[in-house]
Amino acid sequence: MRLPSSQALAGLRGARSSILYRSKWVCSSYRPGSVRWSSSERLAASSEKPYYITTPIFYVNAAPHIGHFYTMVLADVLKRWQQIKGKETFFLTGTDEHGMKIQRAAAKEGIEPKQFCDTNSEKFRALAAAGNISYDAFIRTTDPAHKKSVREFWLQLKHALPDHLGLYKGTHEGWYAVSDECFYPVDAVRPDIVSQTGKKIMVSNETGSEVEWVKEETWFFPLTKYKDALLKFYDENPDWITPAHRMNEVREWVDNHLEDLSITRPASRLSWGIPDPEDRNQTIYVWVDALINYIAQAGYGTKWHSPSDNMGIWPADMQIIGKDILRFHAIYWPALLMALGLPLPKRLLCHNHWTMSNRKMSKSFGNVVNPIFAIHRWDLDPLRYFLMRNGSFTKDMSYSNQLIGAVYTKELQANIGNLFYRVARPKVTGKWSTLEAVSAFRDGEFQLIPEEYLGQAFTSLDEHLEKAPAAFCEEMDKCNTAGAIREMFNLLRETNRYVSDTKPWALVKDRDPDLRLLLKLVIYNCAEALRIAGILLQPVMPTKAGLLLDELGVARDRRSVAFAVKGRDKKYGTEAKTGGSAPRIEKWDTIFPPTPNADDSDTEVMEQLRSTFHDKTKNPMNQMAEMLAMEARMGEEAVAKMLAEAHAAKEASW
Numbered sequence: 001m002r003l004p005s006s007q008a009l010a011g012l013r014g015a016r017s018s019i020l021y022r023s024k025w026v027c028s029s030y031r032p033g034s035v036r037w038s039s040s041e042r043l044a045a046s047s048e049k050p051y052y053i054t055t056p057i058f059y060v061n062a063a064p065h066i067g068h069f070y071t072m073v074l075a076d077v078l079k080r081w082q083q084i085k086g087k088e089t090f091f092l093t094g095t096d097e098h099g100m101k102i103q104r105a106a107a108k109e110g111i112e113p114k115q116f117c118d119t120n121s122e123k124f125r126a127l128a129a130a131g132n133i134s135y136d137a138f139i140r141t142t143d144p145a146h147k148k149s150v151r152e153f154w155l156q157l158k159h160a161l162p163d164h165l166g167l168y169k170g171t172h173e174g175w176y177a178v179s180d181e182c183f184y185p186v187d188a189v190r191p192d193i194v195s196q197t198g199k200k201i202m203v204s205n206e207t208g209s210e211v212e213w214v215k216e217e218t219w220f221f222p223l224t225k226y227k228d229a230l231l232k233f234y235d236e237n238p239d240w241i242t243p244a245h246r247m248n249e250v251r252e253w254v255d256n257h258l259e260d261l262s263i264t265r266p267a268s269r270l271s272w273g274i275p276d277p278e279d280r281n282q283t284i285y286v287w288v289d290a291l292i293n294y295i296a297q298a299g300y301g302t303k304w305h306s307p308s309d310n311m312g313i314w315p316a317d318m319q320i321i322g323k324d325i326l327r328f329h330a331i332y333w334p335a336l337l338m339a340l341g342l343p344l345p346k347r348l349l350c351h352n353h354w355t356m357s358n359r360k361m362s363k364s365f366g367n368v369v370n371p372i373f374a375i376h377r378w379d380l381d382p383l384r385y386f387l388m389r390n391g392s393f394t395k396d397m398s399y400s401n402q403l404i405g406a407v408y409t410k411e412l413q414a415n416i417g418n419l420f421y422r423v424a425r426p427k428v429t430g431k432w433s434t435l436e437a438v439s440a441f442r443d444g445e446f447q448l449i450p451e452e453y454l455g456q457a458f459t460s461l462d463e464h465l466e467k468a469p470a471a472f473c474e475e476m477d478k479c480n481t482a483g484a485i486r487e488m489f490n491l492l493r494e495t496n497r498y499v500s501d502t503k504p505w506a507l508v509k510d511r512d513p514d515l516r517l518l519l520k521l522v523i524y525n526c527a528e529a530l531r532i533a534g535i536l537l538q539p540v541m542p543t544k545a546g547l548l549l550d551e552l553g554v555a556r557d558r559r560s561v562a563f564a565v566k567g568r569d570k571k572y573g574t575e576a577k578t579g580g581s582a583p584r585i586e587k588w589d590t591i592f593p594p595t596p597n598a599d600d601s602d603t604e605v606m607e608q609l610r611s612t613f614h615d616k617t618k619n620p621m622n623q624m625a626e627m628l629a630m631e632a633r634m635g636e637e638a639v640a641k642m643l644a645e646a647h648a649a650k651e652a653s654w
Contacts, residue, residue, distance in 0.1 A: 174213070
């Protein structure tokens, strides 16, 4: 990635100032030329820096939803992907806790904003724990260290830049959306009518949020002075944003809608935020405050550095965002960094939103997905798999229990789980073992198989084993988790076909030594497909993939991408189990056990559980476990019928 050159920014110096008036006092520590960090292309390209990946910090005005969880999982998967490639990583997430929405929400509940933030921030931390999100730091914008970084950044913007490139004070009036925490240009709003009341309002074209006309004195960042530098940066880095069509949206906004950015709010209107260190009557704009978290974690504002010092983990290698906050990260954020000569993030990954069966999720519709309940309903790794399989950067995504149920049954239970038990734990397991098959490969025994025995059926998997790992890696390096998962699904589907075509259960009955070798070849090829899939799916399903590799006997130090190549690992496998050492495998003990009925909504499942199992346990998750155990014993249809009858009886008694 090419960073904006000092010449590009220097070209801004001749621009005319549009300030109304300026602060007269200038602290000596913040005089022009004393910027504490300088942009360093050399550092940005350094291989020593950890791979730094971030999520947006999540706004705590409401409880976390499935969209938040998807963003967390996507970042976690991409971090784990870098790790199994052998890279050191750093993953930052956290919560955004200032702004008008927080102030109003806390007032509505009759509590202090900080207490409100503490409660809701903990919900996001709990979701991350439940989702096995391997973050390295969880930042809060109410943290003292973050506030210090924001104050340092603010004073640099105020005092370390030439007049026309730094902050200026003026009167701002325009259309402001409280829910979006931002102003919109006149040509970006439209009239609308509230359907329930008939009230006429103005709304944002971009988000549909209601806007109100506001006039107030604020500090401004001269964003328009950075227009040419931004456009030049976009030209030189056309792949900076994934997907590519989002870059076109950003360029269009910069070309046609760019205005200087009001970056404070009067404290009389917004008190819950970080005040201007030099003017307590002004509160720093929540989005400026929030964006700085990414460099605050890197140590910005904690100590002075000379221009030759490195910047730790910054710049970010990957910043993951939703499409609704693209403008803040692709326009405001790079302009602010350019102003202070700081490196820009290397890449933005912008994803779309989740809907419920193609309908917008809304509390009024009663279709908002509780991610904690979804985790307990479907189990964590299958839910992660579904989100990464169905996630999209080009269109909104549909969440439904029917979709998850279909994916679970077809791809996890049938394609992965069934293949594993056919190969590694067959009913005739005493007649072959993966350990013997791998040993035969290691000892070169397969070269002894007569050529006439090696028909198309027995070699048909070779090409798939050769090509699938590379194709998976290519898709993951493009952050296309859906495409990568599709490559593994296809490999395992071909492997299931291979088992059906080669019929190892028939080969095992023949005493011909050559056919016994052929049997080992079949089992080896299948084991290799499972081993490679287990390695590559670790970022998506850390627990299930780890269990699969454990069951195959793959050593812990042989689970990196480097080993996801056919024939690379010659030291794995498990012994055949016979007699008492081969216990009967129940459905409940499989890698992907039975799940609740996918046709029922979360609300229906919760109500059925509450009605049926309330006498046993009041905990909803324990109720879920009770039902799953019954399904394992009685069968899904029998339990569904019992629940329906019990629920009907309850209703009749009312």
